[in-house]
Amino acid sequence: MHAIRLHAFGPAENLRYERTEDPVPGPGQVRIAVAAAGIHLLDTALREGMAGPYPAPVELPTIPGREVAGVVESLGDRTDPGWLGKRVVVHLGMAPGRYAELAVSDAARLHEIPGNLDEAEAVAMIGTGRTTMSILQFTDLGPDDIAIVPAAAGGIGTLLVQYAKNAGALVIGLAGGPAKVSRVVENGADLAVDYKEAHWPDQVRGYLGERRATVVFDSVGGATARAAVDLLGKGGKHIVFGWSGEGLHDGAPLTFTDEELAERGITSEGVLGPVMIQKAGGDVRTLEERSLAEAASGRLRPIVQRFPLAEAAEAHRALETRGTMGKVVLTPQTP
Incomplete structure (x- = not known):
């Protein structure tokens, strides 16, 4: 099979499209002919040798990637034969190996893809949707x-906008550049503004009048997040799940002292990592099922930007420079 392999930590150019041995499913496992493999911003940090939430950097050489969808094309011993030929999607957690034409997974982790979703959309919902x-x-x-x-x-932003609108909330979306702002409007936001323009907070204040925001979903940190939090009213929530605006590799989340929070009358909560899992009672599979169900019903619809498997390095560069919209997915050309 062909796969993307990383032999040395470093820039996106270190991702190599190579031929390697086909993986063999073990007992209770399946082998999937991959139609879509998800890319996460965390993958770019792992590529550079940063452990992130992992206990240590991955061992090299490695095939990156943890989210995959496709068709089950072979089974290991003692695997339910009912899986053979099914379209499936799976998140492998900490296990790499998904930027490839073939991938192995424990059958217990699989979800059958709802009939009205394609594989790339299913990958978006099993990872980004779950989050x-x-x-x-x-x-x-x-x-x-x-x-x-x-x-x-x-x-994530695309799905948050849709979910909030479905819940009846008024939604203000921030995006960088006219094309992304237009996409946010198409996605249903009541107001979309370009955070690259210095006066964007004034646009929001002018739109809201005497009203104030009740929640900020902060994945960017930095000056943009601080300006957004300044638009919160008393009792507002600042929910932090990233800081990509400052750069994943060397950034830091926007934080407040207890005194600042008390003065503002708001709360600020980081919800990354173990906190998320604890909140779900340790049951991430239920979150995956809920995510796929939301997409199957049409209530949530991910935006997907596809790159051929061989162009994984370009996909990483585009993601790191904020040159993408929606979920970034690799599409192998399986035999």
Whole structure:
């Protein structure tokens, strides 16, 4: 099979499209002919040798990637034969190996893809969608809410805008550049503004009048997040799940002292990592099922930007420079 292999930590150019041995499914496992493999911003940090939430950097050489969808084409011993030929999607957690034409997974982790989703959309929902469901555990959106979504043209931002609108909230999306702002409007935001323009907070204030935001879904950190939090009213929530605006590799989340929070009358909560899992009672599979169900029903619809498998390096560069919209997915050409 062909796969993307990383032999040395470093820039995107270190991702090599190579031929390697086909993986063999073990007992209770399946082998999937991959139609879509998801790319996460965390993958770019792992590529550079940063451990992130992992206990240590991955061992080299490695095939990156943890999200995959395709058709089950072979089974290991003692695997339910009912899986053979099914379209499936799976998130492998900490296990790499998905930027490839073939991938192996424990059958217990699989989800059958709903009939009205393609494989790339299913990959978006098993990873980005699962995270979105996790974030939404920390607030109860309704018609009285005014939600600000920075990075609203991204994978999670796209889904947050849709979910908040479905809940009856007024939604303000922030995005960088006219094309992304237009996409956020198409996605249903009541107001979309370009955070690259210095006066964007004034645009929001002019739109809201005497009203104030009730929640900021912060994945960017830095000056953009601080300006968004300044638009919160008393009792507002600042929910932090990233800081890509400052750069994943060397950035830091926007934080406040207890005194600042008390003075503003707001709360600020980081919801990444173990906190998300604990909130779900340790049951991430339920979050995956909920995410796929939301997409199958049409309530949530991911935006997907596809790159051929051989162009994984270009996909990483585009993601790192914020040159993408929605979920970034690799599409192998399987035999």
